Amino acid sequence: MPTAAEWIVFLGTAALFAVTPGPGILYVLARSLRGGRGEGVRSVAGNGIGAAAHVLAAALGLSAVLATSAVAFTVVKIAGAVYLVGLGLYAILHRHEDAADTGGPARRWARSPLLQGVLTELLNPKTALYFMALLPHFVHPESAPAPMVFLLLGLIALGLAMLADLGVALFAGSLGTKLLASRRWRARQRVAGGLTMIGLGGFVAVAE
Secondary structure, eight states: OOOHHHHHHHHHHHHHHHHSOOHHHHHHHHHHHHHHHHHHHHHHHHHHHHHHHHHHHHHHTTTHHHHHOHHHHHHHHHHHHHHHHHHHHHHHHTTTOOTTOOOSHHHHHHTOHHHHHHHHHHTOHHHHHHHHHHGGGGOOTTTSOHHHHHHHHHHHHHHHHHHHHHHHHHHHHHHHHHHTTSHHHHHHHHHHHHHHHHHHHHHHHHOO
């Protein structure tokens, strides 16, 4: 387990990472502006589930594959970029669609901010590398099992990130809810959110 001094360093680093704009927090922002607080909160939950999978992978050592294999990292990165660009294009092309035009259950589930949040975070290799880069510095196998400490520290970092995401969702969601009353503003919101997703996909694609 980390020492008292290491806890301070870890919590400070995790808090700084939590408030630093990245694919997860920008996704929450875009969905909150588009669909209000409800979509924003579900996006936060989706991001949390996706990041939790990375925490578990780090605890089991699977994230090391992404850290050591350029091919695996590139494949995941490009898949994530394509997915984000696809979400952005869909939002723009369907900007005039009413909330009632939800289609069948399969289509509603595919458009779910919860599911899209999970996929957005799962397909972000930087999250896996973040946990692999940060957590080992605070793990001391001689004092506690390494997988258990990895899991504990990862979940704490995840909790801080979700609190930051939730703050964005509540703030942007309240603004989005007010604007949703106007059909014209709703269309503009979706275009802005779509462009954000496309830009985010481009950022993910070129990031080293």
